[in-house]
Amino acid sequence: MNTSLKHWREAATLILAAGHRLGPGTLPSRTQLTSGALPHLPHKSCFDYDVLLLKRSSKSGFMPNAYVFPGGMVDASDFSSEWLDVFKSFRNFPNFGLRRVKQSPETRPPIFATDRLKLGSPIPGEVAFRICALRETFEESGVLLVTSKLEEKSLLKSIEGRSDSDKVIHNKVSEMDSGELTKWRALVNKNPSNFIRMCKELEVIPNIWALYEWGNWLTPTGRRPSRFDTVFFICCLQEIPHTLQDEKEIVHFKWSTPSEVLQSYHGQDFWIAPPQFYELSRLCRLPLLNDLHDFSSRRGTEGIEHWLPVFFSKDGRYISLMPGDKSYPSDTSGEATVETSVDVELEEAHNATGLHRSVTSDPYTINIQITITPKYKHLLPVTGQAASHDSKSQL
Numbered sequence: 001m002n003t004s005l006k007h008w009r010e011a012a013t014l015i016l017a018a019g020h021r022l023g024p025g026t027l028p029s030r031t032q033l034t035s036g037a038l039p040h041l042p043h044k045s046c047f048d049y050d051v052l053l054l055k056r057s058s059k060s061g062f063m064p065n066a067y068v069f070p071g072g073m074v075d076a077s078d079f080s081s082e083w084l085d086v087f088k089s090f091r092n093f094p095n096f097g098l099r100r101v102k103q104s105p106e107t108r109p110p111i112f113a114t115d116r117l118k119l120g121s122p123i124p125g126e127v128a129f130r131i132c133a134l135r136e137t138f139e140e141s142g143v144l145l146v147t148s149k150l151e152e153k154s155l156l157k158s159i160e161g162r163s164d165s166d167k168v169i170h171n172k173v174s175e176m177d178s179g180e181l182t183k184w185r186a187l188v189n190k191n192p193s194n195f196i197r198m199c200k201e202l203e204v205i206p207n208i209w210a211l212y213e214w215g216n217w218l219t220p221t222g223r224r225p226s227r228f229d230t231v232f233f234i235c236c237l238q239e240i241p242h243t244l245q246d247e248k249e250i251v252h253f254k255w256s257t258p259s260e261v262l263q264s265y266h267g268q269d270f271w272i273a274p275p276q277f278y279e280l281s282r283l284c285r286l287p288l289l290n291d292l293h294d295f296s297s298r299r300g301t302e303g304i305e306h307w308l309p310v311f312f313s314k315d316g317r318y319i320s321l322m323p324g325d326k327s328y329p330s331d332t333s334g335e336a337t338v339e340t341s342v343d344v345e346l347e348e349a350h351n352a353t354g355l356h357r358s359v360t361s362d363p364y365t366i367n368i369q370i371t372i373t374p375k376y377k378h379l380l381p382v383t384g385q386a387a388s389h390d391s392k393s394q395l
Helices: 125-141 149-161 178-190 194-202 260-265 274-282 289-299
Strands: 009-019 049-056 070-073 147-148 202-208 212-218 229-236 251-254 310-314 319-322 358-362 365-370
Touching: 009 125, 009 289, 049 260, 070 125, 070 310, 070 365, 125 178, 125 194, 125 202, 125 212, 125 229, 125 251, 149 202, 178 194, 194 202, 212 274, 212 289, 229 274, 229 358, 251 260, 260 274, 260 289, 274 358, 274 365
Parallel strands: 009 229
Antiparallel strands: 009 049, 009 070, 049 251, 147 202, 212 229, 310 319, 319 358, 358 365
């Protein structure tokens, strides 16, 4: 953990996509959502996968009642040296066998560029934040992504013989006795360090190799009492796994296609935060699971950009500038704001260049404007003009 951070606490999130073939116990929770409100989005029938979203409790201190991807704050145990025993067969590989990222060290986000050895941990950030994402996903949804000791030799062989361009097969969730899973989930929720204990006693390894880098979002200045530097990973599963909410922080879950979620958000069925909106809009570019998996695996070695949105209001709307926008401030510190001397014009994307921003008319209407090329071979979000609701008073 990086206790020297002034503005943010480090966290990890997992975008979990799974094929439509439903596993035991999941059918009642796959909600049929609103459709037809946003014609620029692909119809839900175009998708052969769903994405997991979890509803936060109304008592949550961060984004109460919002639907979010599973994830949460890093814990000191995620950087514990005890993981060296769990990953002992992989310790001779750089980053425990994770594929090499091509991004230069100078441009790597601080969440990965920080030297963790200097902070007292032998666990690289690329490993620890994947552990965090897997642990939090298990705590919040009951979905456990681990590799058994029986599969260890096969995994080692594949790591030794692969290249960075190799495609990786779709992943499966651990097939473990439900009673055993329930017991360990309660223990991990009670104390995150029990995740290490669980892996040792059950002889399993967190499947860090199934997670690919996807993005890095920072909570903007003044938007929330708690601010996070969050790395987003993505993982594709063959089938939707058995899923449960924890009845504490998470009160409901749903597996839905990206377009279904965006349609229902626009229809005011529920609320999602801007990062979720942006990333789900990206996923709408790839409605087939094979394509999403191949893209994520291939792009995962390119690197990710460090995004601190900068908010301001104009003409009754909220504008969020993101890196690459022509009006994005040069100061990227924790207190970055738009310079008052800069007159940021509200422009239509088809008439302008150098735009990377979102315009929020009300809590349920976000229009992404992007006329730049995404860095690190990433996807452009699917964009389109949405009709605004008459709800500015809710902002």
